[in-house]
Amino acid sequence: MKRPTLEVVAARAGVSKSSVSRVINGETTVAPQIRDVVMRAVRELGYVPNGAARNLVTRRTDTLALVISDPPQGVVSDDPLFSAVVRAVSRELEAAGKRLVLMLAESDQSRTRVEQYVAGGHVDGVLLVALHGTDPLPAALARQGLPLVSFNRTSAQDVPYVALDNTGGAALAVCHLLERGRRRIATITGPLELHEARERLDGYRRTLRDTGRRSIVALGDFTRVSGAEAMRQLLEDDPDLDAVFAANDLMAIGALRTLRQAGRRVPEDVAVVGFDDIEAASYTTPALTSVRSPMANQATAAVHLLLGLINGGPTDPVIMPNELVVREST
Amino acid sequence: MKRPTLEVVAARAGVSKSSVSRVINGETTVAPQIRDVVMRAVRELGYVPNGAARNLVTRRTDTLALVISDPPQGVVSDDPLFSAVVRAVSRELEAAGKRLVLMLAESDQSRTRVEQYVAGGHVDGVLLVALHGTDPLPAALARQGLPLVSFNRTSAQDVPYVALDNTGGAALAVCHLLERGRRRIATITGPLELHEARERLDGYRRTLRDTGRRSIVALGDFTRVSGAEAMRQLLEDDPDLDAVFAANDLMAIGALRTLRQAGRRVPEDVAVVGFDDIEAASYTTPALTSVRSPMANQATAAVHLLLGLINGGPTDPVIMPNELVVREST
DNA sequence: CCGCCGAAGGCAAACGCTTGCGATAAACTG
DNA sequence: CAGTTTATCGCAAGCGTTTGCCTTCGGCGG
Known part of the structure; x- marks a missing residue:
């Protein structure tokens, strides 16, 4: 039940590990002929690169965290908001080829767990929903030096955010x-x-x-x-x-x-x-x-801002306008 | 901005990497005195173990995937169910010290991405919500040989599940x-x-x-x-x-x-x-x-079943009973 | 025909951690 | 007191990738 490694793919294709790696990562400096034989070996063996090993050397994880810091009975527990945000973020990251780890920080204990996790290099960036004015998490995460985007103005300075008007x-x-x-x-x-x-x-x-x-x-x-x-x-x-x-x-x-x-x-x-x-x-x-409240758009914008940050883009805050939907009650 | 490694902690504490590692992982075969000096060094340096390196050698990730396989307009898009499940799973995993990566599989493309991800060794197990009878994902994931629990009976044989009655x-x-x-x-x-x-x-x-x-x-x-x-x-x-x-x-x-x-x-x-x-x-x-429908309980049960599976537990399906809530409409 | 250049592939060194095994010294046993 | 067992710790070998650098080889210019 062991998954094949680069090494066995290389052996099967009759080339070096380097070449296989280069093919896998789509580098252009590899001859088409070698590319083909490698691809075949990959397919035949059902090879999938090991994530941990890759992360270790590249220092990227292609994974972002969505942290929702809120007591169990808090605002975001409000179903419609919660699922709109989670779903929109998930879709957007999926489209960008990134993964989403979801963390609900409902206690101080879990908040420190979030910090540890982020510090452990498991993610490339953090999307933070922390509505409470006194929440210490924004500042704590900002200190980590990782790209960070908040879903609203925070008390912590210099945290880029995407807020509603x-x-x-x-x-x-x-x-x-x-x-x-x-x-x-x-x-x-x-x-x-x-x-x-x-x-x-x-x-x-x-x-x-x-x-x-x-x-x-x-x-x-x-x-x-x-x-x-x-x-x-x-x-x-x-x-x-x-x-x-x-x-x-x-x-x-x-x-x-x-x-x-x-x-x-x-x-x-x-x-x-x-x-x-x-x-x-x-x-x-x-x-x-x-x-x-264009929650889905806000979430999308937040993801874009974060992805931009990761690639060294600007940190300008974004304010989402909202519109009035008139129905029967007025 | 570089994070300290085991090595520098060891140097600072004047012990070997092994000892630091053992302290970090709470092994009992280490002298209290050494334990203390290591802990101090860890605290002073703000050391947090690197996740990728750890995963690479232990072959565990302490991360589970929640895969929701459903077209964008599908059933699970139904907010209340979605957030009840996601939130309950998240809470339960948090309590067990595990992490959650959420994947919405809304297209065949994203379904193969899910397979790749799982095959890449990023997770220790998978929680699957796939209501559609013809969904190929249950079978595909079952083939991976990773612990897998479904949220309902699937067409694939031998997939442990937790279903409503x-x-x-x-x-x-x-x-x-x-x-x-x-x-x-x-x-x-x-x-x-x-x-x-x-x-x-x-x-x-x-x-x-x-x-x-x-x-x-x-x-x-x-x-x-x-x-x-x-x-x-x-x-x-x-x-x-x-x-x-x-x-x-x-x-x-x-x-x-x-x-x-x-x-x-x-x-x-x-x-x-x-x-x-x-x-x-x-x-x-x-x-x-x-x-x-006790969705939250169902989710909790599913998590427990999965965690059990990971530790070599039984694979017996669970059926959740439900009760009638009588209100004004009858 | 020779030397040089560029392209392409291979070698091997990391990346940061865990862990089996051997070494050492302390603690027993008879 | 000598022979052993125990308790601790250190050494070093990986885990599976990526990537800088060197080597090789074909092709080209002079």
Whole structure:
């Protein structure tokens, strides 16, 4: 059951290991005649080069790590985001001929394991999703000196990133509500220790302030139940509100339920806008208007940035614009 | 920026490479005093063993591949299943100190890439999700002689697997409907080239036959729209039906929408049962009764089976039981 | 016809680690 | 106290590739 090595291929082809290696790696300095005999031997023996040996000498692995640093109940655990990102990254790396190792860092212990792994030279670069503002991992990985791209602005300096335009997206949502003639626009925020949630809140606040209106804020944590709860709170605080901007779709869905229970019609009495445009946003009744987060595009862009970095390319951050998808809820 | 090697650690500690290696690998045949001095050197230098070199000699990689063989629009693309499986596998491997490389095989080209990769000795074993009955990958991977576990029965012989009890789950659903007094129970199937879909249909048919009732079948493809469409078909074929068993939740959700549009009340006029119990099943109105597929447990079991195989354990298949979650739609 | 140049293939030295085996010294045994 | 067994450690041989450099050989120019 032993796999053949370069040596036996060389023997079979009647040439040296060097030549076989050169053929395998597509070098041009080898005579077509030798190339053919080598290829034949390779095929006959079913030879596949040993990865470890190759990595050892070339110091490349053609493998990138996707690290998702988030507590088990965190934001990225949110299914739609998780699979959109993972799948897009996987596809893009596949297309580039690279491999993906996926690491969920859900505890400090696993975070140090990630560091060790990266330090062990197993990967050529790291793609990092670390939404929490105080996460130590970005800085730790940056220190390793390996190419690194983050999925958002990090507290660590000089980490190239690809981020959504959260502020702009929130502004988009609020402007839309204003155009629809809404006067009292509330918001349900995400957990404010996340950059993402902060920025969405900022966008909401700034837009309202610019038009001389006041903010009505309830805190959520990006879960559906927190959205429902926050909505109850808002109705209590300000029964006359006529619109809600939720910082993500799950909370918007929760809010919809609360509104229905409270007998408010959507959108007649209260308009609702979500954020992310997850699949489920189009299932709800009424279907949810939402700011589309181009997660897949973001992931693709992040992979490209990283691959560029590995080849000595530029480190300029990328900001992804997002667009509003108008449905029945506004 | 060069990382230190065993050699420099040994020099610093004033011992041989062997001793350092033994300390690193936690062998017991090393004197505590030496152990300490080595550990200190390791810490001071920030030494981390090089993975490639280690793999090369030990022939282990502590890395397992999760291969998802499915066309881009396939079943597993279904977000909830995808992320549940990926996340559970990742957690379990993390706990076992192993690494996960994720490979989506969405084309024949990428399927051969998977084979090459596995043959290249990059992984110690493979976890395979290949639902399509005609997928050649199970057999191809089995031929490699590496430990392999599939997420369902495969056409390839002798591949250990961990499968859901699809037949039993469907029976559970139908029995429940019968107990609720339903007489005309229809079903919406998944794409029948999938084992999964076949088995669920079998379970439905067998249960009805055993109680002397006839089957009412419409074909779907596991997508929400196909569910809606199939439901329309069913209403046309048999306007008097009083219950529907959908082979997955997405189709059940589609069916709910069609029923509402058709003015049928759920569950008063028509009861609906789904399969999988995805997150969204509890969001719908009315909330969906569903057969819970313990995907996470299944994934965990698969990982354990694989790890066992690697250590020479048994290859007995595992069948996961599932339970019915009763909600408002029945 | 001779010398030189370039192309192409082979040799052998790494790459960084593990591990069987022998060496050494300490600890026993009788 | 001599003969042995034990506990530790070091030596060096790989593991399977890649690659710098040297060798060889055919071809070309002078």
